[in-house]
Amino acid sequence: MSDHPATDTIYESVAAVRSPIILEMLAYWESKRANGRLPRPADIDPTEIPRLIATIVIADLEFNPFRVRYRLAGTRQVHILGNELTGRYVDEMGWEEGPFVHRIFARAHETAAPVFGFYYWGFRENTRGASEFGLFPLSEDGVTVNRVLGIDEFFPDPGSPVFGGRQRL
Numbered sequence: 001m002s003d004h005p006a007t008d009t010i011y012e013s014v015a016a017v018r019s020p021i022i023l024e025m026l027a028y029w030e031s032k033r034a035n036g037r038l039p040r041p042a043d044i045d046p047t048e049i050p051r052l053i054a055t056i057v058i059a060d061l062e063f064n065p066f067r068v069r070y071r072l073a074g075t076r077q078v079h080i081l082g083n084e085l086t087g088r089y090v091d092e093m094g095w096e097e098g099p100f101v102h103r104i105f106a107r108a109h110e111t112a113a114p115v116f117g118f119y120y121w122g123f124r125e126n127t128r129g130a131s132e133f134g135l136f137p138l139s140e141d142g143v144t145v146n147r148v149l150g151i152d153e154f155f156p157d158p159g160s161p162v163f164g165g166r167q168r169l
Contacts, residue, residue, distance in 0.1 A: 008100045008119035010107065017116050019153035022134040025052055026114060029136040029149065037142030038112060044138065044149060057085065057150045061109050067091060068105045071147070080129075080154050097121040108135040109145045130155045 017023055028049055032039035046053050054076035060069045073085035085093075090101050100119055108115045115135040122128055131152040137145040 008097065008117070010104060010115060010117040014114070014116055017132065017134065019132045019134075021052055021055060021153055022116065022132060022151055025049070025056075025134055025136065025149070025151045028052075029114065034142075038137055038139040038145065040140060040142070041138045041147050052151060055151050055153070057152075059090075059105060059148045059150065061105065061146055061148065066102075066106060066109070068102060068148075076154075077152065095121065104133070104135055105148055108137045108148050112137050112139070112143070112145050 011017065014023075014026065017026075029039060032043040041058075044058075049056075054074040056072075056074045057070055057077055058072040060071050061067075062069060068090040070085040070088055070090075078084055090098055090105070095101065097119055104115050104117060114137070116133065118130060118132045120128065120130045131154050133150060133152045136149040136151075138147040138149055139145050140147075
């Protein structure tokens, strides 16, 4: 993973994204925008993105206090983490990287724009790895972000038992 950022990073722009699946999700999300308004949750149709569905999460944003609750987690997300995310809050997961995850969701809410970056975290079976991610804001009214669609490309440590020794998923 030597060609990846040394620390958890929020990219300055989409130009830093290398993952084809994140760029594919960006194109899909942009296709759902209408008249400059954010896509609604109902605009996201999993049958239109079958190649991406296993690596996505959909999260509800709650306010006062700000919290992130996973509404849906794709099968690849669950496999890599080694536990179910659906119905759970980021701040209850006990993740070392939890504050960074919370911050990137907050950024999507505050900016009402996609957020891209890279971070290191623990996968199942105590395997360290990393993820390039994209978060895409959704809104019931087209303006106020109340849900986020996320996607990750995972990079386990070389030889990881999680992926049968493959370096990239």
